[in-house]
Amino acid sequence: MTTFHLTVVTPDGCAFDGQAERVVCRAIDGDLAILAKHGDYCTALGMGEAHIVDADGQRRRAACMGGMLTVLNGNVHLVATTWEWAEEIDQARAEASKKRAEEILARKDLDEREYELAQARLKRALVRTSVH
Numbered sequence: 001m002t003t004f005h006l007t008v009v010t011p012d013g014c015a016f017d018g019q020a021e022r023v024v025c026r027a028i029d030g031d032l033a034i035l036a037k038h039g040d041y042c043t044a045l046g047m048g049e050a051h052i053v054d055a056d057g058q059r060r061r062a063a064c065m066g067g068m069l070t071v072l073n074g075n076v077h078l079v080a081t082t083w084e085w086a087e088e089i090d091q092a093r094a095e096a097s098k099k100r101a102e103e104i105l106a107r108k109d110l111d112e113r114e115y116e117l118a119q120a121r122l123k124r125a126l127v128r129t130s131v132h
Contacts, residue, residue, distance in 0.1 A: 098125035
């Protein structure tokens, strides 16, 4: 299959830099897949599962928590706020975070900001537990 150059970077460094057959991730308006020869494109990323199929056909799953994706002249750059490969996710920690968020959301005295923060924490935990 035809490949393209993909770079995935985070504030912590480079998570992937090489040839890929496909990258699939969640944009703010739905899931998208980028293949070789995709037209120039730019979008904001949402929270969700992502995966890369590398040049050898190996599929690697990750949790992606926001960022930007650009396709320019056949090169794809994904700048993620957080990118965690499935094998790096601490399942017990993700489950504990999910439980804490659910406990906070069950309280009746939350203001709007506390509620939004707990919702975001829950969503991140759900993405991590589904990817692991």
